[in-house]
Amino acid sequence: MTSRNLRSEMEVDIVAVGSGIGASCTAIAAHAQGLDTVILEKSNKFGGGTTYSYGIVWVGDNHLERALGIQDSKDEAYEYLHHLAAGHEIESNLRAYIEWSPEALRFFCDEAGIPFYVVPGFPDYFQHMSPGSLGEGRNLQVRPFEAKSLGEWHESLRAAPAVTHRATFEEVAGWGGRAKPQNWDRQLIRERMDQDIRTFGAGLIGHLMTAVLRRNIPFHLDTQVVSLITEEGHVTGVVARQGSNEVRIMARKGVVLATGSNVRNEALTWRSSEFQATESLLPPSVDGDAVVLAGEIGAAISIKPQFQQDLLYVIPGEEHYGTPLYRGVTNNESGFPHCILVNLDGDRFSDESIGQQVGSMLRNFDVRRHRYVNVPCFLVFDQTYLDNYGLGSIQPGQDVPDWLVRNKTIKGLAKELGIDSNGLAKTIRRFNRFAAAGKDKDFGRGEFPFANSVSGDLTHQPNPNLGPLNEPPYYGLPLEPAAAGSTRLMTNEFAQVVHLRGHPIPGLYACGSASAHYYGVGYQAGCELGGAMTFGYLAARHAAGE
Structure with a gap:
């Protein structure tokens, strides 16, 4: 039966590091192969990202x-x-x-x-x-x-x-x-x-x-793998820390790293993020362990951007497991009718209902002004939006909290947010014409069936993702890009981690967000x-x- 304490020395066939879908599926599949397996999770909860x-x-x-x-x-x-x-x-x-x-x-x-x-x-x-x-x-x-x-x-x-x-x-x-x-x-x-x-x-x-x-299948919480054990280039086990105790677990068949991405490792994320973004929706335990552990023994690392990009905000005072509870608007609230995403110029820059297009447009860099054009950005919406959809934990009909920036006029809101007022007013006038017609001629918002299903109001016609901003007061929510989980391990078709020199590292595997x-x-x-x-x-x- 599952136990909570590890012996100082033990040996198994497979060590699965993490406790999300990757580690769990590895352990279950290994068990079916008759392999003796253990799951090690650094946090005090099972499930990961x-x-x-x-x-x-x-x-x-x-x-x-x-x-x-x-x-x-x-x-x-x-x-x-x-x-x-x-x-x-x-x-x-x-x-x-x-x-x-x-x-x-x-x-x-x-x-x-x-x-x-x-x-x-x-x-x-x-x-x-x-x-x-x-x-x-x-x-x-x-x-x-x-x-x-x-x-x-x-x-x-x-x-x-x-x-x-x-x-x-x-x-x-x-x-x-x-x-x-x-x-x-x-x-x-x-x-x-x-x-x-x-x-x-x-x-x-x-x-x-x-x-x-x-x-x-035994799993151990509050058990952090701190290093890999190698012998002549083969990974043969792990060193793990459980409380004040350090244990060696030898793996006859292999170690599988399924610890998620690097998003909660501020140093790794800062180095690999175009926007120096370090905040995330994911739990603190998802902090790049796989990259650090395998990187120490020469694993090849991929740092390719992914255009799917979330934009975050936090409601003051909200926490989850002791850390600020960040909420994401992309593929979610920014796709609801009666709102837009704008930059400091007051311009829209994307189909707000599609996270991948938002992510690609955040990378627009103006070489003359020498800054990213669309970072920072803001979610701008009207009273109809709040009345119909709320915001995060703020339910429709609830009192609007003091921290949410608002103004009776669009130009007044722009001034409070530091946005170009003429630009924002012009953008909203143009957007409202599109909303009335049900067709976004600039970015095609509402044309993705996926966006209709996931981030649309399916009761709103003719376009589930498009509605005008014409009911004051108007509101603005500053957003920040989420940390990018793009620092990952290179693996091959068998999930073996690949060395910088191009060969598989015997005994070491990775899957899920730990792998490229x-x-x-x-x-x-x-x-x-x-x-x-x-x-x-x-x-x-x-x-x-x-």
Whole structure:
């Protein structure tokens, strides 16, 4: 049975570092191969960054969509992700993902009992815009998870801060989308909160923790891996610290690093971020351990930008696990009607409902003024926006807090925010004409079916993402770019970590956000978690000699 204390010396087949989807899937797959496995998690909670995610895995040509009669193929799935990669894919890894992710998914469904199912009506991000895209079938989520079923381990499972982690995607869509919290089934949400029933990433990690416990796979919390043990270039184990004790755990078959990205490591993030951004939505434990551990023994590191970029704000006084609770607006609140994103010139610069376009436009650098044109930026909205959608934990109809900047006039708001007043007034006049017509002629906001589903008001016509700003007072929210998790380990198609000299490092694997993006600079919801699941599965198979 799982224990909380480690012996000073021990030996296993596989050490899985982390406790999100990557480490959990590695351990479960290794167990199926007959390998003796241990999970080591540095924080006092199980779940890692997976808990905070949508909980979606994206798998092309999968058995669940085929059961629904949805036509797909590996060739179409490859064509789609290859297009998203924009020439920056790791070709061997992309091919491996397309080939093996359907098998990995079936294994975790059938053998591990993870209750994945197709999200109804949930399209690929670039439906109709990319070759090989589909309107539904590839995006998969899990059934709601009853956290109290964990018994004594209930309190060890990391919780998510968002109320959306109590509903499924199709439930949210049926209630009008994330933009319409007042239309949600409040009784159902209240019941699920009382019973601690979780969905999205919080639900996914709950099901995975259950699978780990049922297999008696030992995991140890508050246990930080501080270094890798090597012998003649082979990784043969780890040194871990548990409280004041230091332990050596030898790994006969391999060590798998699944600790997430570098976003909470301020030094790493500052060095690799174009915007020197260091704040994140993720828990403090996601701080680049994999990069540090493997970097010390010569691992190759990738620092490629990803154009998916969140913009953050924090409501004063809100915390989660003792740190400020940052909230992201991209693929969320900035896509709701009656708001825009603007820069210091008062200009819009992107389709506000698409995080990848926002991210690419934040990189616009003016060489004459010698600064990024669109950093800093601001979410500007009117009273209709607040009345309909609220903001973060501020619900529609609640009193507006004093910290939120407001003014009765657009020019007055611009002055308070330090924005060019004439520029902002001109931008809003132009935007309001587009909103009245239901068509954004500048940036095409509302044309992405994905954005309609995820960040649109599905009750708002004719465009779920477009509405005028014409009801004073007007509000402005300063935003900051989120830390970029772009510092990652290079891996091959078997999830082996690659050395700076180009060869695999024997005995060392990485998956999930610890490993370089196999599909380049693009973004598709579910590919990060899908990659963690698939390459964790492949790492276990490779370590077992399959």
